[in-house]
Amino acid sequence: MPFFHRTPRAILFDIYGTLLKSSAGETHPDPALRALIERAHAASPHPFPEVDIREIHAAKHPGLSPSEVEQLAMEHEQAVNPVSAMPGAVETLRELSSRGILLGLVSNAQFYTVPVMATCLGSPLADFGIDPELCVFSYLEHRAKPDPHLFELARERLRARGIQPSEALYIGNDVRNDIEPANATGFRTALFTGDEASLRLRGKSLDECGADAVISYLLELCRM
Structure with a gap:
């Protein structure tokens, strides 16, 4: 179902569990x-x-x-934590970028995340229109989601380009780490449910998740 009166000017993505199939957050280091x-x-x-x-x-x-x-x-x-591209990720990023929508990332991530993601997608992130200035990663800030600080940084970088948070969409697979702090920062939100292994409802039902939309396949973004 459409939830924007017009196409969002920017779309920001979570990575693990959204653009990449992963068990991140559930692994146990030595x-x-x-x-x-x-x-x-x-x-x-x-x-x-x-x-x-x-x-x-x-x-x-x-x-x-x-x-x-x-x-x-x-x-x-x-x-x-072996990862692979989420089905539809490559096509979705290329289509959204071709429409002139600014793309970025707000993610709990490490120094290896970007090169690993590029390998999984088959091309450098710039080829998909992902703007490095619109990428906020936890390891660089020493703060992790659900800390709203990461979303506040993204909000200010978008405002510097004349884009208000209500004109942007954030999509992730975790109600606590993605939907709630993004909502609190003023972004529109979509909960991605396409990978049951990484979906994190945190005790909520889909009706209670707080997102403006729920999508089960990334290419749905291109049809909204």
């Missing part, structure tokens, strides 16, 4: 990594802290060079 992450979280002043995973692996393996740390972190991620 105990040593988990202990280091928990220690970093405890030292953070933010209610929803995030780490740069390179710092965690470097603390566990102090003898490694920065490039070796990155390689180790990527190999560990690929082992515990």
